[in-house]
Amino acid sequence: MIRWDKRIKLLFLLPAVIWVLALTIAPLFFSLYLSFTDVKREVVITGVEEIPILDKDGNPKTRSDGSIRTKKVKQKELQIKYDWVGFKKYKRVVNDQEYQDAAKFTFIYVIISVFVEIVLGLFLAFLFNRRIYGRGFMRSLMILPIFATPFAIGFMFFTILFEVSGPLAWMGIPFLSNHNWAPFSVMLVDIWQWTPFCFLVFLAALQGIPDDLIEAATLDTKSAYKIWTSVILPLLQPIIVLVILLRVAESAKLYDYIASLTKGGPGTATQSVSFLVFNKAFKMNDFGYASAGSFLMLIVVMIFVMLFFTRLRKTYE
Amino acid sequence: MNRNQGSLLTSIYTIIALGITMIFFFPLWWSFSNSLRIPKETFTVTGVGIPFINFTPTLGNWTHQLSFPEAHIALYNSSFIAVVSTALAIIVGLPAAYALARFRFRFPPNKDITIWFISQRVLPPAAAVVPFFVLWNMLGIYDTKFGMIIVQTTFIMPFVVVIVRQTFLDLPIELEEAAMVDGATHIGAFLKVAVPLSVPAIAAASLIMFTFAWNDYFFVSVLMMKNFTLPIYIAGGVDSRGVQFWFIAVRTMIAVILPLILCLLAQRYIVRGLTLGAVKG
Amino acid sequence: MINKVITTFVTLLSALAIALPAVAGKHVNWKDDGTVDLIHEDGTVINITREQLGAAYGPDEKPFEGETITVLSLDSGPKGGISGPLYSARPIWEELSGAKVELALVPFADLYSKMMLDMKNGTGLYDATITGAFFYGDLVDGNYIIPVEDIGYGTPDYGQWSYDSIPPNLRKLHEWNGVGYGVMNDFDGQVFYYRTDAINNPEMAAQYKAETGDELKVPETLQELLQISAFFNGKNWDKGDDETDYGTVLHLKVGEQGHYHFQSLSASFAITPGPLDKYHGVYWFDPDDMTPLINSPGHKAALNFLKELHKTGPAAQIGWSLGEAWDVFLRGKAVFTFSWGDVGSLCQDESRSNIKGVCGSIAIPSSTVYYDHEKKVMVETDNPVTYGNTTGGTWHGVVSQFSENPEAAYAYLAFMATEPWHMWSAANGWTGVDPGAYFNYLEPNGTATMDQYDAYGWAPTDIQMYSDAYYDNYTAPISLEYLRIVCTPEYWDIMDKNLSAAMSGQKTTDEALDDTAASWEEITDRCGRDRVLNMYQEAIGYNQ
Structure with a gap:
């Protein structure tokens, strides 16, 4: 390593660090503060200035009764009051049946969809790692879902899961109208979009395994199953863990799909924490509830990330 | 493993892979197909929604x-x-x-x-x-x-x-x-x-x-x-x-x-x- | 390299997009006979007198030259409900007034939040909002909107329209304490639609007689309706295909407008008929202390009825919003639906409907049992009265207190409230603007003529029934009271979720409505019981 002077290295690093600090940590603290307060916002009009409206020649425009038309510019003041209320909001959130249901749904959603994505992704990677025709082309088609706009995907699936005459209607499953099935429909969307991602990563990892390692193992046993469990999976393990971490963190944010697919319904069967919090904040103007609700969620996600912390540190050694 | 068996396996794998690929590609295709239909046909077109075969496409929506x-x-x-x-x-x-x-x-x-x-x-x-x-x-x-x-x-x-x-x-x-x-x-x-x-x-x-x-x-x-x-x-x-x-x-x-x-x-x-x-x- | 590709691509896409629109033509033709032709982009011509148009406009008079207004609206694009007419009117009114109109796009679910954010912060981004009548509580409470009298209503300057042309039940949705705030546009209320060919089919009638022992006729009570709906459901009575058809189709999706079905339907179960007092004519709350009535035996009976009714249609409708449900009815696959005026006019639109000419309508039939809030018993009656409703948004424009050009904003809204323009938008299905003003009804109830509707492609039998059904609904002796208090969206949100849970079987009827009532008590406390109570009494005109 070159011996660089200290100021230079800080000059390189600090802008990004300050940027991110200022725009994530600071708002988070503010959010924390909000979750302990009641916010009252009120606009007070302090004065009205009437400016005559002029036409092209500079003469004031008039109404039919001869009075002059004016533009009313209002001076106003936004008064925001913060009242400290302690843990009241948290108590309300924790005891709220809707929040509990949303947390439960989000949890189950994350577990099942990530699990399916990993398994399916592994299977596909295995398949594509074989000698097959047109691999490049199919691979290209496979990965298209990853970058599609999630919010639009919700609508896309609405037409696909349409129960009366949609393309999957022959299955006779009440995809969106039954509170037991609807959660799976949302998971299906997640699985559709993100299995390709898992597949792609695992495929890259599989292709990175040196052939002689596999050949050596083939000498020992002819069982493909054995080779997978004793050689390939252990080698893939760090990558699988990383993918789990990324997927869990991403899918816990669930908002876009249900905003366009189910609206959290039927009833509250597919209401995620993000969706509930968003509605409380921006439909009901209940920012305190929203902050408290999202903080609880943040804490849970953070605990989860911490569990993976040592593994992550190794990855970025 | 002889050559024939190998190519047979390759074909089987290819077919499976192709099937799965099509399933993953289908939603995007369906959405595209939808954009070419008149409103009445949004939920009625059967099959896989191929223009000219399953319905008469229109660029009207676009x-x-x-x-x-x-x-x-x-x-x-x-x-x-x-x-x-x-x-x-x-x-x-x-x-x-x-x-x-x-x-x-x-x-x-x-x-x-x-x-x-x-x-x-x-x-x-x-x-x-x-x-x-x-x-x-x-x-x-x-x-x-x-x-x-x-x-x-x-x-x-x-x-x-x-x-x-x-x-x-x-x-x-x-x-x-x-x-x-x-x-x-x-x-x-x-x-x-x-x-x-x-x-x-x-x-x-x-x-x-x-x-x-x-x-x-x-x-x-x-x-x-x-x-x-x-x-x-x-x-x-x-x-x-x-x-x-x-x-x-x-x-x-x-x-x-x-x-x-x-x-x-x-x-x-x-x-x-x-x-x-x-x-x- | 890649950046080049992106730039080229974006440029290409935008170029394609810009190249497509037709060359903007002239939209206004000042004729010598004192009338004016307003010419739409698609060539439709609306003729209007200069008086109706407003004295401020003239061939050389552009009263709002250089001003810009922004209108916030539900958006579904240029050919969609509610926003459609705004798009159509824009180039015409821009040419008339010299002003520039910007339309802000907001999906239905975001309208309330966007509007309130702008109001609460006093930013004044939007000069006018096409608002739902259920927002009035919040709008009036914060003093966020301007009475129309202050900005040109009643003067000859701008588009001429009048509150006197609206039936009282609808008119009061545009006012608060007798002061007018809203500029009339859309009128909402649900009526009941049925397939005349199915009901009049002698073969079906014979079969119905054999199965139930009753005559097949247009239902007069909800109970009859259910029986007929159940009879038709699952049979292939619609000609020409091998699909099984349905009884009643509904739009019950949560977070959309499913709860309105419950409101319209439950009125005749849950309201005790009689002049307004503590027990009669009330639906939402006890007007003395804000105790929720939503879990009364009448409401519960209504929800149970709705559950039964929904079983006579596609199960998928639990997850449907308006469009999907209407689609089934319009394609001829269901015998009944009850919904807004759009269905009647969409029936006439042959790009979406197969049932032009057989699309009948009546005011929603009433239940033969209702709950008496005073005696606390369910009452049976053989001849229930008609319950009207103004369920829905009655989407219309209000002008923001923070607007810099309130008069221009008002003039734009008033332009669309003039009789010729309103007739055009009410008679066309895609506009989402529904009839309600006296001039929308056929003679003798109103002043519209069959020719006018004929010009917009209506089948004569359809429009006759449609006009009568709406007239009956809006002038009914008893009407479902409209909830217009602060926090209304919150009350409705939790009710909506619980109703949906009940319909999908996640909760029982009792659980759903009892939970709703409990949440309502909590909301009332949070929003301030006295404040809410006062507004409630004011909104329904209740004096102790």
Whole structure:
């Protein structure tokens, strides 16, 4: 390593660090503060200035009764009051049946969809790692879902899961109208979009395994199953863990799909924490509830990330 | 294993793979097919919705949607915000990536700084959006492209830092040292040697960042009102009288077509990008 | 390289998009006979007198030259409900006034939040909002909107329209304490639609007689309706295909407008008929202390009825919003639906409907049992009275207190409230603007003529029934009271979720409505019981 002077290295690093600090940590603290307060916002009009409206020649425009038309510019003041209320909001959130249901749904959603994505992704990677025709082309088609706009995907699936005459209607499953099935429909969307991602990563990892390692193992046993469990999976393990971490963190944010697919319904069967919090904040103007609700969620996600912390540190050694 | 058996297996695997590929491709196809149908046929077309075979296609929805300025505004806003945020993220993030690859920090150590950058991706947007909303209002940058760019830049920056850091690590340091022996400054070595050699990785990171900024709905729906982007424009296809799937399909296509093309262009780098540099594709 | 590709692509896309629109023509033709032709982009011409148009406009008079207004609206694009007419009117009115109109796009679910954010912060981004009548509580409470009298209503300057042309039940949705705030546009109320060919089919009638022992006729009570709906459901009575058809189709999706079905339907179960007092004519709350009535035996009976009714249609309708449900009825696959006026006019639109000419309508039949809030018993009656409703948004424009050009904003809204323009938008299905003003009804109830509707492609039998059904609904002696208090969206949100849970079987009827009542008590306390109570009494005109 070159011996660089200290100021230079800080000059390189600090802008990004300050940027991110200022725009994530600071708002988070503010959010924390909000979750302990009641916010009252009120606009007070302090004065009205009437400016005559002029036409092209500079003469004031008039109404039919001869009075002059004016533009009313209002001076106003936004008064925001913060009242400290302690843990009241948290108590309300924790005891709220809707929040509990949303947390439960989000949890189950994350577990099942990530699990399916990993398994399916592994299977596909295995398949594509074989000698097959047109691999490049199919691979290209496979990965298209990853970058599609999630919010639009919700609508896309609405037409696909349409129960009366949609393309999957022959299955006779009440995809969106039954509170037991609807959660799976949302998971299906997640699985559709993100299995390709898992597949792609695992495929890259599989292709990175040196052939002689596999050949050596083939000498020992002819069982493909054995080779997978004793050689390939252990080698893939760090990558699988990383993918789990990324997927869990991403899918816990669930908002876009249900905003366009189910609206959290039927009833509250597919209401995620993000969706509930968003509605409380921006439909009901209940920012305190929203902050408290999202903080609880943040804490849970953070605990989860911490569990993976040592593994992550190794990855970025 | 004899040759015939091998090619038979290959065929079987190919068929399975093709089947699965088609299943994954189908929703996109269906949406495209929807955009070519008259409203009455949205839910009635059978089969896999092939134009001319299953129904008579029309371009009516497309011409209709594109003939109003709202479509252009959305397209322009989305492109502008995504391009500028990406550029900004690169300008700010690239030196940090370089610093993390080339210098040693002690408190906190390099890898912890890297992980800290990554943790921004883990942060639930729901936790950050309320303060953003309040602050943006206070600062008067609510409902501005500028405000939106700041937000997007923040949340896509980890990509460039982490992805390009890995590339810088792989570059032989001797090249930069040679440049500095020739009299270049540190900054010169970075700009003239390291950056040009990492262009592919930077491009990959850009594509991914661009797509994330382009696709975002959550922040845009809160922080924008008059200035709307494509996802909001799509949402606008739902009115008091229900979802207009025929228009939504058009809008969806307008929104996804660019990311899909980028995705194909950037295929080689997606793995590294989306795993935040942990897996080399 | 890649950047080049992107730039080229974006440029290409935008170029394509910009190249497509037709060359903007002239939208206004000042004729010598004192009338004016307003010419739409698609060539439709609306003729209007200069008096109706407003004295401020003239061939050389552009009263709002250089001003810009922004209108916030539900958006579904240029050919969609509610926003459609705004798009159509824009180029015409821009040419008339010299002003520039910007339309802000907001999906239905975001309208309330966007509007309130702008109002609460006083940013004044939007000069006018096409608002739902259920937002009035919040709008009036914060003093966020301007009475129309202050900005040009009653003067000859701008588009001429009058509150006197609206039936009282609807008129009061535009006012608060007798002061007018809203500029009339859309009128909402649900009526009941049925397939005349199915009900009049002698074969079906014979079969119905054999199965139930009753005559097949247009239902007069809800109980009859259910029986007929159940009879038709699952049979292939619609000609010409091998799909099985349905009885009643509904739009019950949560977070959309499913709860309105419950409101319209439950009125005749849950309201005790009689002049307004503590027990009679009330639906939402006890007007003395804000005790929720939503879990009364009448409401519960209504929800049970709705559950039964929904079983006579596609199960998928639990997840449907308006468009999907209407689609089934319009394609001829269901015998009944009850919904807004859009269905009647969409029936006439042959790009979406197969049932033009057989699309009958009547005011929603009433239940033969209702709950007496005073005696606390369910009462049976053979001849229930008609219950009207103004269910829905009655989407219309209000002008923001923070607007810099309130008069221009008002003038734009008033332009669309003039009789010729309103007739055009009410008679066309896609506009989402539904009839309600006296001039929308056929003679003798109103002043519209068959020719006018004929010009917009209506089948004569359809329009006759449609006009009568709406007239009956809006002038009914008893009408479902409209909830217009602060926090209304919150009350409705939790009710909506619980109703949806009940319909999908996640909760029982009792659980759903009892939970709703409990949440309502909590909301009332949070929003301030006295404040809410006062507004409630004011909104329904209740004096102790």
